Amino acid sequence: MALGKSKTGNGVPLTPMRLQYGVNESDSWWHFALGPNRERLWERLRELDVQIVRLFLFDKHAPNAVLDWPSLRAYIQAALNVGATPFLTFAKFNRPFDDARAVRWFAEQCSEIAWSCTEEWPGENVKNWYWCVWNEPNNDWIGGGINFEHYRVVYEQVARGIARSLAPWLNGNAPRVGGPSVEGFQPFWLDWVWRLLNEVDDSLIGFVNWHYYPEWRAAGEAAAASDLETMQNLIMAQAQQFGLRATQVGRLIRGRPLLNICGEWNAHSHYLPAVRKRFNQSLFGAVYGAAALVQFLRSGIDAEMVWTGTDDACGYGILNANAEPTPLYHSKRLCSRYVRYGDQIGFPIVGPAKREWDAVVSHGANERRSLFLVHLADQPGRLPIENLEPALAKAGYLIKLDASTNAQPVLAPFRGGKIELDGFGVAVVTNELAPGQAD
């Protein structure tokens, strides 16, 4: 979309928005694919403008491709029903990594799945799907203890197998295969990205996938801050890590036609659902997620996938098995409805104010103007928007989500040129409501 402007009215530079919104569908895949509320779940995800859905094979209780193809087919079809591109993750195998026969077996399984997909769905479509090799290989708990040298062999064999399966439709182009889906707590996480890019045949890499959660400890655990308030503020302060990491990965892939994808993120990854739920499925989680989205938009990465979409008591998801949304669903929906692919976007908040506020201004077709704003502090905040987007300062609509709205989005006319939020919060000011917003 050529809007012909490179700056907002007050001089904030604008760049094209190219972020694809996405979700993971993993442990609770059955509800998403086959559960009684699946159609409501798909509808909810369509409302989020989900363009990419990460699915698992060989882990996360995913259906077995050989023994239960109908379930796997339904799992993939569910992503297609959402209107998204499947992102299939071949998570791991449990045989010795240095056993050539085991690696060959795994690669054959993966290529057969890709081939089966072309039998089930048009190859012209399947060729555009994403195929991800392994999940968190740098974490022994998750990835099974594989080292990079073994991972490289697995990666290349799987990628070649997928390329063979999709060859009739690729017209000589590379399939969208990628990795390494690195876990972000490990100090040398970026090494895996660098090694993938420098030690694997370039023609076999279509994207780089990395994960980030700011915290895995409960308050007071393993030298973490002992009070919840400190921990929340500390987590919130680290939302900028999304932007910094995205840029670091971007520096490694610059000059190459590869996608930069954050394939897993959320506020907290504690091993107990009851602990992480407090961070991920609360108002705090909604605001942290909104801050992460602004960072993604600022960094210019190609896709993000929150962990997770559907969730049956796992403490992560933005929708429960009955398709009821959490606060993070609402804040993500506000972002995706008012900051759209192809819009021109800018970031008007600079300086010390960024510790308390962050925002993205979006210019769309037909003079649509929106401001997506996040309040990062757990104290009442008030911000005039004249300096952020003058076009919105006088009149428009305000949608806000904070403690005063019980973490639900509430629509009101925008008056007074100021936004007031009661502690952590998210708001949108716009001159054009998205379809259905007024309902």
Next chain:
Amino acid sequence: MCTRKIQSAGAEKCAPTQWPDRDQRLRLRYGLNLGEHWKNLAFGPLREELITRIRDAGTALVRVFLDPTSDASTDCWRECAALLGAIQQTGATPMIAFSCPVPWNDSAAVQKFSRACGELAGRCRARWGSHAITSWFWSIGDEPNSPWTNEGITFEAYRDIYERVANAIRQELGSLEERPRIGGPCVDGFQPFWFDWIWRFAEEVDNSLIGFVAWNRYGEWREPGGWSAPADPDVFERLLLSRTSEYWSRAKAVASLLEGRGILNICSELNAHSHTDPTISSRFNQSLFGAVYYASSLIDLMRGGADGELLWAGACALGPYGALSARGEPTPTYLAKRLIAQNVRFGDRILFPLDRDPEAQLDAVLGFDDTGRRTAIVIHRSRDAVQVQLDRWPELANLFRASLLCESCVRQERLGDTLSFDGYGIVLLHDEENV
């Protein structure tokens, strides 16, 4: 070794030179650490030569660890005083570093320690005067987040120690128009939650007691093949060099936290490899590779908005870290430091020409001032050979003179329109007869 020739993007595609914003000035103070128990600067036979070397390297800060609880006998104090005097002769400002007391959880020990730190500051004031010591830096804590160096200390305990020591020092500094240059916590950057300590330090300690926030960062601690590090020496080396972007991301993260507070953001220890065994780490720190790693780190610190850097170590009697030997012999890392510090100076306007048009194995910073002086540092971060056309980056055009860093010297050359590297390299580009 392959040679690649990188063509110009074409003059018609080059945007006009974009000078940086007025506010984009170099705020990085160059510095170095004195390695443990290193007293040659004060007492060695080559004292004057070492002082000259440090001064020539544009050194603004010298960090030295002093033990305030050691016997405050005349001899001990005389050694400290001689060292601090020598540091001042280099033209640098001392940064006096105190580790945490042992045991850290004994309130009597903490009280005694904080009193001793204050007394040391008092002796400095008596010797050099209030005016001098208020400009000095006082660093409290040495990697308190590392279980190796400070087993089990909690942030809460560190905060208590910091506030006691900072208050004791501030009393000796007297009334100040500016906040005292006291800081910490000098976190170990290998720990996964290193930022927790920085954030809590800035948020939970009375900001009137904080003049700077300090953090340490080395590229590696493992030997090749150990602890999941790559065994292939070539991969190990290239990977290590790729990690200098961490200096940018960390400086940036800390800068965001500190913006508007009037607190400096200082990388208090840096080098390529922190292994204590010289047979493992010396070749990464004290070689041309080490020079390129360090130069690349400096550019990323500049890019990230850091206010200071302190190489570990500027000088060591023995060991794998020193940029200068006990005899004052320079390593390539020292030569790189001198080349950069002398030519991209504190307060210069700076820009990073390759950010707009990147080339994978190169990085560069351009510095210039109001007198028209214009110099650029270009780094080649690979063992390969490469040739680039300088007019690809308009900011580097018309800089026809080059000073090339070699293993043991800096060689002058006059350039055409291309710049060639045969392996790792650092080049100063300029347009003056003498730099």
